Amino acid sequence: MTTSASSRSDVLPPPSERYTLLGWFRKNLFGSWLDALLTLIALAFAVAILVPTVRWATTSARWEVIPNNVELFMFGSYPRDQVWRLWLCLWLLALVTGMLWGVYVRRRSFMSLFLIALPVLGMLFTFASGVWVHYAAMIVAGLAGWALARWRPRLMSSVALVGTLLFFPLVILIIRGFSEESFLPGVATNLWGGLMLSLLISVVGIVFSFPFGVLLALGRQSNLPAVRTLSILYIEIIRGVPLITLLFMGQVMLNFFLPSGIVVDRVIRAMVAVVMFAAAYLAENVRGGLQAIPKGQYEAADAVGLSGFHKMTFIILPQALRAVIPVLVGQFIGLFKDTTLVALVGLLDLLGIARGVLANPAWIGTQLEVYLFLAFIYWIFSYAMSYASRRLEVALGVGER
Amino acid sequence: MSEPIIVCQDVHKWYGHFHALRGVSMEVQKGEVIVIFGPSGSGKSTFIRTINRLEEHQQGTIVVDGIELSHDVRNIAAIRREVGMVFQQFNLFPHLTVMQNITLGPIQVRKWDKKKAEQIAMELLTRVGIPEQAQKYPGQLSGGQQQRVAIARALAMQPKIMLFDEPTSALDPEMIKEVLDVMTELAKSGMTILAVTHEMGFARAVADRMVFFDAGNIIESGPPQQIFSNPQEERTKLFLSQILSH
Ligand SMILES: Nc1ncnc2c1ncn2[C@@H]1O[C@H](COP(=O)(O)OP(=O)(O)OP(=O)(O)O)[C@@H](O)[C@H]1O
Ligand SMILES: [Mg+2]
Numbered sequence: 071m072t073t074s075a076s077s078r079s080d081v082l083p084p085p086s087e088r089y090t091l092l093g094w095f096r097k098n099l100f101g102s103w104l105d106a107l108l109t110l111i112a113l114a115f116a117v118a119i120l121v122p123t124v125r126w127a128t129t130s131a132r133w134e135v136i137p138n139n140v141e142l143f144m145f146g147s148y149p150r151d152q153v154w155r156l157w158l159c160l161w162l163l164a165l166v167t168g169m170l171w172g173v174y175v176r177r178r179s180f181m182s183l184f185l186i187a188l189p190v191l192g193m194l195f196t197f198a199s200g201v202w203v204h205y206a207a208m209i210v211a212g213l214a215g216w217a218l219a220r221w222r223p224r225l226m227s228s229v230a231l232v233g234t235l236l237f238f239p240l241v242i243l244i245i246r247g248f249s250e251e252s253f254l255p256g257v258a259t260n261l262w263g264g265l266m267l268s269l270l271i272s273v274v275g276i277v278f279s280f281p282f283g284v285l286l287a288l289g290r291q292s293n294l295p296a297v298r299t300l301s302i303l304y305i306e307i308i309r310g311v312p313l314i315t316l317l318f319m320g321q322v323m324l325n326f327f328l329p330s331g332i333v334v335d336r337v338i339r340a341m342v343a344v345v346m347f348a349a350a351y352l353a354e355n356v357r358g359g360l361q362a363i364p365k366g367q368y369e370a371a372d373a374v375g376l377s378g379f380h381k382m383t384f385i386i387l388p389q390a391l392r393a394v395i396p397v398l399v400g401q402f403i404g405l406f407k408d409t410t411l412v413a414l415v416g417l418l419d420l421l422g423i424a425r426g427v428l429a430n431p432a433w434i435g436t437q438l439e440v441y442l443f444l445a446f447i448y449w450i451f452s453y454a455m456s457y458a459s460r461r462l463e464v465a466l467g468v469g470e471r
Numbered sequence: 472m473s474e475p476i477i478v479c480q481d482v483h484k485w486y487g488h489f490h491a492l493r494g495v496s497m498e499v500q501k502g503e504v505i506v507i508f509g510p511s512g513s514g515k516s517t518f519i520r521t522i523n524r525l526e527e528h529q530q531g532t533i534v535v536d537g538i539e540l541s542h543d544v545r546n547i548a549a550i551r552r553e554v555g556m557v558f559q560q561f562n563l564f565p566h567l568t569v570m571q572n573i574t575l576g577p578i579q580v581r582k583w584d585k586k587k588a589e590q591i592a593m594e595l596l597t598r599v600g601i602p603e604q605a606q607k608y609p610g611q612l613s614g615g616q617q618q619r620v621a622i623a624r625a626l627a628m629q630p631k632i633m634l635f636d637e638p639t640s641a642l643d644p645e646m647i648k649e650v651l652d653v654m655t656e657l658a659k660s661g662m663t664i665l666a667v668t669h670e671m672g673f674a675r676a677v678a679d680r681m682v683f684f685d686a687g688n689i690i691e692s693g694p695p696q697q698i699f700s701n702p703q704e705e706r707t708k709l710f711l712s713q714i715l716s717h
Contacts, residue, residue, distance in 0.1 A: 369525050370562035374576040375551040375628060384575060389566050 126438075135436040136443050139427050143443075146263015146418045152247075155254065156266060157204045159241045164189070164212035166237050169230035172219025174465070181457065186212070238277060245270070259337035263418035265447065267337070271419065272406040275344040279405075282345065283352025284391075288382065290357055301353070308350035314411050316343040321415045340412045348405050355397045359390035392466055399459035403452045420444060476501045476536055476632060476663055477522065483530035484517055484687075491517045492528065493687040499665065501631075504658045506674040506695075507667045509684030510710060515667045518684070519634045522665070523554040536631055552580060555625030559637040561617045563609035569596070569620050570605045573627045581628065588627070595623040599653050615646030619653055626657075633657065635666035669714055675699065683707045 100106040136143070145156055171182065189212075192205040219226040245262070247254035262270065289301030308316075320339040328334065363386055371381040391398075413422035424440050427433055433440075477499040484492035491514050499505060507515050520526040521533060524540055524547045533540045535550045564572050573595065574588040583591075596602045599619040601612075609617055618638055625633060635654065639647040651673050658664055658677040668674070674681055675695045682692040683704070691704045702708045 364562075366558060366560050366562035367564065370556075370558065370564070372525060373523055373551065373554075373556035373558075374624065375548060375580040376576065377548070377580075380579050384579070385564055389564075392566065 131439050132433075132436050133439055135427065135433050135439050139423075139433075142264060142423050142427060143420065144264050145266040146423055147261045148263065148266070149257060149261065152255070152257060155244050155247070157207070159244055160204070161207055161211045162237060162240065164208040165215040166230065166233045168212035168215025168217075169219045169226055169233060172216040173223060173227045173230050181461075238273065242270075259335050262337060264423045265420050267412075267417065268406075268409050268419040268421075269451075271337075271341055271344055271409045271412060272402075274341045275348050275405050275409070276402050278345045279348035279352050282349040284356055284387070286349060286353035287356035287360060290353065291360060305350045305353050308347060309354070313343070313347045313408055314414060316347050317411055317415045319343070336415075337417065340415065340417055344405070344409060344412075348401070351401055352398065355394050355401060356390060358397070359392075359394035360386065362393055363389055395463055395466070396459060399455055399462075403455050406451060406455070407448060420447065474501070474537075475499055477665075478534045479522075479531065480533075481531040482518070482521060482528045482533060484514075484521060484526060484528045491687055492521070494531070495688055496531075497682070497689065497692075499632075499663060502661045502663055503679045504662075504664045504677050505666070505680050505682060506678040507665065507682045507684060508669055508674070508710075508714075509690075513684040514687040515684050516636050519636060519665055519667060522632075522634060523551050523556055525556075552628060553631045554634060555628055555630035555632070556634045557618070557621050557625055557636070557638045559640050561609070561614070561621045561641070563617055563621055563624070565609050568606055568608055569601075569612070572609065572620060573624045576624070576628045592623070592627055595626050596620075598626075598656075599623050600649070613646060614642045615649045618642065618646075618650045622650075622653055622657070632663045632665070635664065635668065637667050637669075639668065639670060671699075671715065683710065685710070 099109045141150070141153075145153065148156065167185065171185075175182065186209065189205040189208045193202040193209075196202045196205065215230075219230065244254065245257065245266075246259075247256040249256060286301050286305060289297045290305065292298045292301070317340060320343040321336065324334060324339055367385055367389070368381065371385045376384065409419060410421040412419050413425060416422070418426065421444065424444055428437060428440060475498040477497070479495055479497045482492055482495045483490070493514075495514075495518055507519065509515055517526055521528045521540075522535060528540075536553050538546050538549050540546060540550060563569075564575070567575065570589060570592055573592040574585065577583045577588040577591065578585060581588075593602060593605065596605055599622055601616055601619055604612060604616060604620070609620065612620065622638075638654070639650050642650065647670070651670060654664075654666065654673065655677050666673075678695050680692055681695050681698045683690045683698070683702075683706075685706050691698070691702060691707045698707070699711070702711060
């Protein structure tokens, strides 16, 4: 150990790589005649595309279609006097996020700035109307959650976990409401719409398909022939059918099977179809993780005397799921985007609302603006999910050991 | 002598059409240390793995601590509680700390409370010489340290019998001794041990009996000095001359 200190001086420092900006240009863009040519061609293309786009976006684009319909885009026909309930959900979201952040994120990160910037931006854009107050409340709730977590990390880590688990059912309750006269009058699902509906369908899809898919994956490996056969049948049949078919079947065929008089709500039917679809794919991904677990892990768990249930929950599933986190998040991102298909069976999700807005004579010819806006929203959420998954991978040490 | 703790009678095992165990019979007394050796593929691993039902035998009887191994899962569970096993590849749980690796069985199977389990785990880690590694993950330890954790994990269930399947074969030479030292100490403490190993120094020093396996059956068995100085069978002589020559 004493030699390392003396030998350190003999070690050469890594070569310094300081470039000037000009040097960087010369090295990377104009290294040879061919490079220079390619650079110039690429530049010409970029200019040819960018200039008209920017000109269109700044002069002739009718961006007012977005602010004028922003409520429709966000929550469809949800009763305007009940919209505070949606805000309440967002405050809760901010509170839980703040707590989780305070408990789990130790180092300073660019993402925390981004998270705060979102409601601040919201405030700036809505300063004229009264809406900015809600954004301000979100910031306060988020910071309060964060401060609480920093103040009592031990206590708050369990509070945050319970909060996360309760958050989702609570949100559904708040949005759905109870009977007419109650404090939270019921809002029928046919009034749900816009981004809110897209998010709800996706979250229900993710939350419910996860346990269902894990069970299917285990069922597929089961020693009981009946369980195994049923699991395989389910997985292979669902995977052989496009989601849109399931959605149509849900909307049309369910009526044939159910006794007359029972009406299952259209939104719920779509959610069930999405969950069934996602579970089959999730099961296959989880199976991949299960197959990557060495036989020795099963044997060691057996030799220690663990029961089959304990072996799965403590030894096999934790390792298998950890190994497939990136794949699962990829699948969830795909699921989120696939929910746009519900527009084709008549639900007014973000895409459905967009089609409605575009059918309005007042907004004819604004396809480009509206679809760019949609693309942007979907990109934000997809990117956030993939960022979160990368953080989770690092935190759980996927790929180490 | 007292009641034997393991009784195997005419045990047969087939993998498909391959006859891996061909009528193995053997009795093990309480506190006996047995070293099993023999050429590769002779069925040594298969045999000791039938004792805690990691492999199922298809014919014959195996009775461990008075309980007969059958399809009854309660019997299998009861036997696994009494039998600890150490593998060639350690097979530690990589997502759990050393402490969690050791306490999982006692907490979930023996239903001890966490405090008691951790206290006993610390005692065992001290016994195998690595108390300071308790909070590390297996991937952060050397092979010898990992194998000692695996021994502690098996001992934490307070088994009556310990099975070792080539515990030092995956280790670098300088780590073999630290594991053998732990095994020697364990043997001297009165534990019943069945160890598949080709560490002949260990066998000579601590084995009560050596058992030579070939082609799915026991060819010869006896105390170490007899096996080393006066083996009865040609195959034993040949095999010993091969492994002792280098
Ligand atoms: N799961 C299995 N399926 C089929 N054949 C197997 C299986 N496991 C072992 N065998 C065969 O059974 C025979 C005995 O194997 P076993 O692992 O018991 O040998 P061993 O004496 O432990 O050898 P080694 O010293 O190489 O570990 C070998 O011929 C092996 O190929
Ligand atoms: Mg073997």
